[in-house]
Amino acid sequence: MNKKKLYIISEDILTDAMRKTILAKELLETNQAKSISHVISLVDISRGTFYKYKDDIHKVASSVTDIVSIMLLLENHSGVLSHVITQISNSHANILTINQEIPLGNKARVSIYIETKNMENEILELLDLLQSLDGVLNVEFADGGK
Numbered sequence: 697m698n699k700k701k702l703y704i705i706s707e708d709i710l711t712d713a714m715r716k717t718i719l720a721k722e723l724l725e726t727n728q729a730k731s732i733s734h735v736i737s738l739v740d741i742s743r744g745t746f747y748k749y750k751d752d753i754h755k756v757a758s759s760v761t762d763i764v765s766i767m768l769l770l771e772n773h774s775g776v777l778s779h780v781i782t783q784i785s786n787s788h789a790n791i792l793t794i795n796q797e798i799p800l801g802n803k804a805r806v807s808i809y810i811e812t813k814n815m816e817n818e819i820l821e822l823l824d825l826l827q828s829l830d831g832v833l834n835v836e837f838a839d840g841g842k
Contacts (some may be wrong), residue, residue: 704837714749716740717745717748717749717750718753719739720736720739720746720750721753721829723738723756732746735746747835762811762813763811763812764809764810764812764825764837765807765808765809766806766809766822766835766836766837766838767834767835767836767838768780768808768832768835769805769832769833769834770805770833771833773803776830776832777796777830780806780826786815786824787815787816787817789818790810790811791808791809792809793810794806794807795808819837821842829839
């Protein structure tokens with residue numbers, strides 16, 4: 697049996713049917729729709745489309761582990777990593793591990809595993825904040841921690 701792979705993709709590339717399925721699931725979860733028949737009429741999708749996607753499309757917060765890995769490329773200057781750590785701490789994420797390679801060409805690769813369950817921001821917001829810091833050349837969401 698093949699294990700399913702999960703991907704994180706931007707909402708911008710979802711099809712209309714996928715977006716409507718997400719909305720339908722949210723309406724059902726918040727009791728704003730009372731049944732499948734009611735919700736599919738509210739969001740204007742077919743029952744078949746809803747059932748096609750409902751079990752395989754999830755928001756990150758409800759489907760991914762609370763541990764994520766962030767990969768960074770940093771300039772090798774005093775204080776850059778400290779600013780990254782401060783920003784992560786200010787977001788109420790818990791840093792579990794930090795691994796930094798030996799700097800080459802005045803750049804260092806750093807991987808940081810964080811626990812996100814107490815974060816006030818979404819993970820993508822944190823990545824944007826980190827990317828905006830001086831000395832941060834690149835930031836990527838790597839994977840789930842498990």
